[in-house]
Structures are given as C-alpha cells and as structure tokens.
Amino acid sequence: MTNGESKKEQTADVKRVFLESGIEVKSLYTREDALAGNPQLDAELPGQYPFTRGIHPLMYRKRPFTMRQYAGFASPEETNERFHFLIRNGQTGLNVAFDLPTQCGLDSDDPAALGEVGRVGMAVDSLDDFERAFAGIDLSKITVSMTINGSALVLMAMYFALAEKWGYDLSTLRGTAQNDILKEFIGRGTWIFPVDKSVKLVVDTIEYCARNVPRYSPVSVCGYHIRESGANPVQEMAYAFCIAKAYSEETLRRGVPVDEFASRLSYNFDIYGYFFEQIAKFRAGRRLWAKIVREDYGAQKEESCWLRMIAGGGGAGLTKEQPENNIIRTAYFAMVSALSGTQTMALCTYDEAYTIPTEKAAEIALRTMQILTHETGVCDTVDPLGGSYYVETLTNQFETAIREEMAKVDNWGGIVDAIASGKVQEAISQQAYQRECDVQQGRVLKVGLNAFHSDEDRQEISFHPYNQDAADKQLARLAQIRANRNALEVDDALNALRLDAQANKNLMPATIRAVKAYATVGEIIRVLREVYGEYKEPVFFNYA
Amino acid sequence: MKVLLAKPGLDGHDVGVKVLAHALREAGFEVAYTGLRKSIEQIADQAQLLNPDVIGLSILSGSHLILCAKMRDELERRALNIPWIVGGNIPDQDVKPLIELGARCAFPSGTRIEEVIRYFEGMKQSAG
Numbered sequence: 035m036t037n038g039e040s041k042k043e044q045t046a047d048v049k050r051v052f053l054e055s056g057i058e059v060k061s062l063y064t065r066e067d068a069l070a071g072n073p074q075l076d077a078e079l080p081g082q083y084p085f086t087r088g089i090h091p092l093m094y095r096k097r098p099f100t101m102r103q104y105a106g107f108a109s110p111e112e113t114n115e116r117f118h119f120l121i122r123n124g125q126t127g128l129n130v131a132f133d134l135p136t137q138c139g140l141d142s143d144d145p146a147a148l149g150e151v152g153r154v155g156m157a158v159d160s161l162d163d164f165e166r167a168f169a170g171i172d173l174s175k176i177t178v179s180m181t182i183n184g185s186a187l188v189l190m191a192m193y194f195a196l197a198e199k200w201g202y203d204l205s206t207l208r209g210t211a212q213n214d215i216l217k218e219f220i221g222r223g224t225w226i227f228p229v230d231k232s233v234k235l236v237v238d239t240i241e242y243c244a245r246n247v248p249r250y251s252p253v254s255v256c257g258y259h260i261r262e263s264g265a266n267p268v269q270e271m272a273y274a275f276c277i278a279k280a281y282s283e284e285t286l287r288r289g290v291p292v293d294e295f296a297s298r299l300s301y302n303f304d305i306y307g308y309f310f311e312q313i314a315k316f317r318a319g320r321r322l323w324a325k326i327v328r329e330d331y332g333a334q335k336e337e338s339c340w341l342r343m344i345a346g347g348g349g350a351g352l353t354k355e356q357p358e359n360n361i362i363r364t365a366y367f368a369m370v371s372a373l374s375g376t377q378t379m380a381l382c383t384y385d386e387a388y389t390i391p392t393e394k395a396a397e398i399a400l401r402t403m404q405i406l407t408h409e410t411g412v413c414d415t416v417d418p419l420g421g422s423y424y425v426e427t428l429t430n431q432f433e434t435a436i437r438e439e440m441a442k443v444d445n446w447g448g449i450v451d452a453i454a455s456g457k458v459q460e461a462i463s464q465q466a467y468q469r470e471c472d473v474q475q476g477r478v479l480k481v482g483l484n485a486f487h488s489d490e491d492r493q494e495i496s497f498h499p500y501n502q503d504a505a506d507k508q509l510a511r512l513a514q515i516r517a518n519r520n521a522l523e524v525d526d527a528l529n530a531l532r533l534d535a536q537a538n539k540n541l542m543p544a545t546i547r548a549v550k551a552y553a554t555v556g557e558i559i560r561v562l563r564e565v566y567g568e569y570k571e572p573v574f575f576n577y578a
Numbered sequence: 579m580k581v582l583l584a585k586p587g588l589d590g591h592d593v594g595v596k597v598l599a600h601a602l603r604e605a606g607f608e609v610a611y612t613g614l615r616k617s618i619e620q621i622a623d624q625a626q627l628l629n630p631d632v633i634g635l636s637i638l639s640g641s642h643l644i645l646c647a648k649m650r651d652e653l654e655r656r657a658l659n660i661p662w663i664v665g666g667n668i669p670d671q672d673v674k675p676l677i678e679l680g681a682r683c684a685f686p687s688g689t690r691i692e693e694v695i696r697y698f699e700g701m702k703q704s705a706g
Contacts, residue, residue, distance in 0.1 A: 134639065138615065146588065148644060149587075149641040150588050153639065221590075223614045354687070388667070464600070467600035467601065470597045495687065497669065575583070575599045575609045576610045577608045577609075
C-alpha cells in the first residue's frame with residue numbers, strides 16, 4: 035500500500051466528528067498538532083505561570099481535591115446541629131443553602147413566600163436566625179460557604195455582623211459566598227435589581243472584603259449555571275471570564291489594587307459533556323485566566339493569576355430515565371474533574387433529576403469521589419494528561435475559541451449590556467432548544483432516554499413534604515423579633531442605608547449596621563428596591 | 579391559537595419553559611411568556627390583557643398545589659374562563675388534585691415536547 039492509498043483510507047469512510055464547542059476532531063493527533071498551537075508546550079510546568087498544568091507544583095500529591103456536598107437544612111436549629119456534628123467529626127466547612135424567599139430578598143411573612151419558607155434551605159429573616167444557626171460554634175475554626183446571590187450583600191453583612199458581635203477579628207475571618215449576580219440573569223434567576231445596580235452591589239462586597247475581611251472569598255463566578263442553561267463549554271468559560279472581568283474592572287476603578295482582591299475570586303464550573311473536551315476546557319481556562327489577570331491587570335502576585343475552582347455537578351448530563359446509569363455518568367464526570375486539576379469536587383446525586391437526594395444517593399456520590407481518590411491512582415502525579423497530543427491540541431484550540439467568544443461579547447457592548455438587553459440569554463435559550471431537539475430526535479444519544487431504553491424506565495417524581503410547623507415557627511419568631519427590637523434604631527439604620535444608596539456609597543457598612551439593629555432581609559432589600567428599582571426581564575416571546 | 583406561558587412562584591428553573599416556548603412557536607402557535615417569579619395576580623393580569631386561548635404554568639419548586647389553588651381562585655374571582663395546564667416537577671399523586679383544582683392537564687418534567695404539542699393541537703381542533 036502506498037502512502038497515498040493509506041491517506042485515502044483514513045479520510046474517505048470516516049465520519050466527521052465535532053465537539054459541542056464546534057471544534058472538529060481529527061482521527062489522529064501528533065506532536066506537531068500540539069506544538070503548532072503552543073511552542074512553549076515542553077516548558078509548561080504546574081505551579082508556574084500560566085498554570086495550564088495546575089496552580090500548585092505538587093497538586094494532589096500534596097493534598098487531594100476537597101470533596102463537597104451541597105445540602106440544605108430547613109431551620110437555623112437544624113443547621114446548628116449539623117455544624118456541631120461536622121465539627122465533632124473533624125470537618126471544618128459547611129455549605130449553607132437558603133430557602134427561595136431568603137434568596138429573593140423576601141421575608142418569611144411576605145405573601146410571595148407562602149409555601150416556600152424553609153423548603154429548599156434555611157430561612158433567614160434577621161440576625162437572630164444567624165445567632166441561632168451558629169450558636170456555640172467557633173467562627174475562627176470553620177469556613178461557611180453561602181449559596182446566596184440576589185440578597186448576598188445582606189447575608190454577608192449578617193455573617194460579618196455576627197463575627198463582630200461575638201468579638202472575632204474580621205481580618206482573619208474566612209468563608210465564601212457565591213454572590214455572582216450576573217449569572218443569575220442567565221440561569222438560576224434570583225436577581226432583584228437592574229443589572230448595573232446588581233453589579234455595583236457585588237463590587238461593594240469585593241471592595242469591602244479586600245479592605246476589611248481579606249481572607250474571605252466574596253465571589254464565586256459560576257460558569258456552571260450558564261452551562262446548565264444551555265451554553266456550550268466555550269461559552270461557559272467565555273461568559274464566566276467576561277463576568278469576572280466586569281466585577282474586576284469595576285473593583286479596579288474603585289482603586290483597589292488587583293493583587294488585593296484577584297486571589298479571593300474563585301470559579302464554579304460544570305463537568306458534564308465530552309470527556310477530553312471538558313479536560314481541555316479547564317486547562318485552557320486556567321491558562322487564559324492567568325494571562326488576563328497578569329497581562330490586562332498587571333498582577334504581580336502569582337496567586338492573583340490562579341484560577342481556583344470547584345469543578346462539579348453535571349446535572350444537565352444526567353437522565354431521569356434509568357437513574358442508576360447516572361452513577362456511572364457521575365463517575366466519569368468525577369474523573370474529568372480530577373484530571374482537570376480542580377481544587378474542589380462535588381457531584382450531583384443520581385436521583386437529583388426527580389427528587390430531593392436521598393441519603394443513600396448522597397452517600398454514593400461521596401463514595402464515587404472517594405473511590406476515585408483512593409483506588410484509581412488518579413492523584414499520584416500532577417496533570418497526568420499533560421503532553422497528550424490530543425488534550426494539548428484541544429487545550430490550545432479552546433484558548434483561542436474562548437478568546438473569540440469573549441470578543442463576541444465585547445462586540446455586543448460588553449457582558450453587562452449583553453445581559454441587560456437579553457442577548458446572552460436569547461443565544462443560550464436558542465441553543466438549549468436546539469440541544470433538546472437533537473436529543474428528542476436522536477441526533478445526540480442519551481442511553482436509557484433515546485437509545486437502549488425499556489418501557490419500565492419511568493421514575494416517580496417526589497418531594498419532601500412541606501414542613502408547615504417549621505414555617506409557622508419561623509413566622510412566629512419573625513413577629514417576635516419585630517416586636518422586641520428597637521424600632522427607632524431600625525428606622526435610623528434603614529434611613530442611613532437609603533442615603534448611602536442614593537449617594538452611591540459602598541453599602542456594606544450601612545447594611546452591617548442595619549442587620550445589627552435586627553432589620554430584616556426583606557426590609558433592607560425593600561429600601562434598595564425603592565432606590566434602584568427592579569430588573570425587568572427582556573421579553574422574547576410575545577404575540578405579534 | 580394563542581398560548582400564554584407563565585412562571586408563578588419563586589423557582590428560577592426556566593430552561594424547560596423556554597424550550598417549550600421555542601417548540602410551540604415553531605409548531606405555529608402564538609406564544610407569550612411572562613418571565614420568572616410572577617404572582618398569580620400578575621399572571622391573571624397578563625391573561626386579561628392578552629386574551630390567550632390557554633395558559634401554561636411551569637412550576638418546579640414543589641409548590642404547585644398551593645399555586646394552582648390560587649390560580650383557580652383568581653380566575654374565578656375575575657370570571658376568566660381560560661383553560662390552563664401545568665407542567666414541571668409534578669409527582670404522580672399530585673396529578674389528580676391538580677385536575678380537581680381545575681388544571682386541564684398536568685405534564686411532569688420528562689414529558690416529550692411532541693406530546694405537549696399534540697395536546698395543544700388537540701385543543702386547537704376541539705376549539706376550532
């Protein structure tokens with residue numbers, strides 16, 4: 035066989051393959067491919083700029099990724115019990131999930147909160163709820179991670195107020211808040227104020243933390259929910275970086291040096307999708323973010339350039355049909371996460387698509403990560419796929435693709451305008467529809483859903499019954515707090531907050547003062563709503 | 579035929595309702611969508627304003643029984659005789675109570691789009 039013939043054989047009968055990001059996959063990669071996009075390939079080392087291979091020199095050899103589970107507890111008392119349990123068992127971190135009224139800035143007695151109090155997480159109305167949730171806990175020994183966005187200013191203020199009241203030094207206080215409002219307009223939906231005002235509030239928290247609570251991580255930028263809403267992996271990274279840049283540039287404009295806040299920003303990304311594409315996504319993202327922070331913002335400190343992340347979840351890759359298959363899927367996702375050099379890993383449970391996770395399912399998710407860590411050897415050496423012709427080539431292609439997607443957003447007038455006008459949401463929702471059509475018409479195969487399925491695959495959807503007693507207790511306590519607090523002090527604090535908002539000052543100090551006076555989440559948000567107005571969703575569907 | 583899709587309650591899951599909006603539009607229906615976190619009163623306002631042939635509620639928070647009871651009361655109070663259906667995370671045991679509250683039909687998440695469209699087509703035919 036001549037050379038020409040073998041080449042013909044390679045190209046003629048092989049069907050073309052495209053990744054979700056649109057990158058075409060060749061049937062074979064060589065060293066030339068990998069070097070073509072990155073002549074520095076052989077010089078790249080973990081722990082060294084631009085950190086393609088990892089942010090630390092030894093990565094998991096020194097300490098494996100943190101395994102984290104998202105969980106919600108309905109009341110401050112249950113949260114408190116859980117904290118004490120974890121601390122007795124040597125754990126030092128806990129995620130706190132909040133109920134929807136708290137996330138949307140509503141008090142438990144708001145008519146819109148009916149049936150939602152404590153349903154998907156802890157109900158918080160006033161500082162009193164935090165005092166009970168953290169009773170007997172040494173705040174210097176734990177880190178609290180709060181999944182809160184629209185009302186993050188208030189919940190962070192509560193945590194800081196609590197720490198101050200109890201005599202802790204804010205300069206050593208640690209913890210994290212999700213607090214990424216821009217992604218809420220794209221997916222998840224707990225926005226409250228117009229887009230520009232929402233960004234202002236996030237930047238208030240970054241600025242306040244940089245100056246007063248330097249070890250606290252005020253923002254976790256979430257590509258995750260953008261991806262879950264229908265974005266492809268390139269868009270996931272590109273939009274997340276545009277969002278992080280929007281917060282960063284506004285913080286820089288306030289005179290906070292990049293090295294005083296950049297290292298406290300972190301990321302939350304998704305892990306479902308094609309295996310190698312996902313791994314390349316993270317490696318490229320790490321390299322690109324490092325370049326942005328150093329080249330665009332002039333960061334001097336290495337830590338400022340680190341893309342620290344939680345790579346987890348994977349919900350949109352799971353199916354309600356034959357749910358046990360999701361255990362296998364999440365095991366692959368976990369492997370992606372480990373091979374990507376993540377700092378923290380979390381997995382969706384196999385039953386999450388149709389019910390609140392059972393304890394058994396949560397345990398399997400944890401065991402999946404433990405098996406990966408302790409039985410597969412994936413943590414034995416740093417960036418085991420470094421040097422793979424395919425992965426390195428894809429990494430290079432991804433970096434270019436993410437940059438191109440970011441340029442597109444710039445052409446839309448920047449991410450803040452593109453979200454305010456709905457351009458980003460429209461593009462993603464269009465894609466989500468396309469994707470659903472592809473699945474329903476079998477162009478994208480999902481095992482157990484549109485291929486290899488059986489008739490008995492239907493899963494019963496179920497919920498925890500609503501705990502009316504707990505909700506009633508919360509309402510009673512709220513009424514009690516309102517009756518017992520110093521009304522004059524509350525009015526003064528809320529007026530001061532209003533004045534600061536009108537004067538465009540950093541609102542964290544006034545919010546801390548208000549929560550210390552036991553002003554409620556709803557009362558504080560109402561003041562800001564009166565000053566800022568409310569976000570109006572762009573309308574895509576209306577009658578002609 | 580005019581469809582009004584709505585998101586009552588506080589949950590932010592709108593991927594499904596938007597996918598359905600695209601699909602219905604493609605199938606030739608006129609579609610309006612309210613956006614997230616509308617109160618039942620706001621949805622009824624929209625219905626009075628737009629005069630749709632059917633209202634579709636998308637609820638994934640688990641609050642469907644509470645919200646649909648409100649829906650029934652609000653439509654009755656305004657004497658609005660517009661058929662409405664509900665979709666989302668609906669457990670089997672809640673389908674009957676939802677129908678008793680006045681929903682024409684309840685589609686649990688995971689229902690195929692074409693099934694929902696077929697249902698709407700059927701409504702169109704029986705109306706026209």
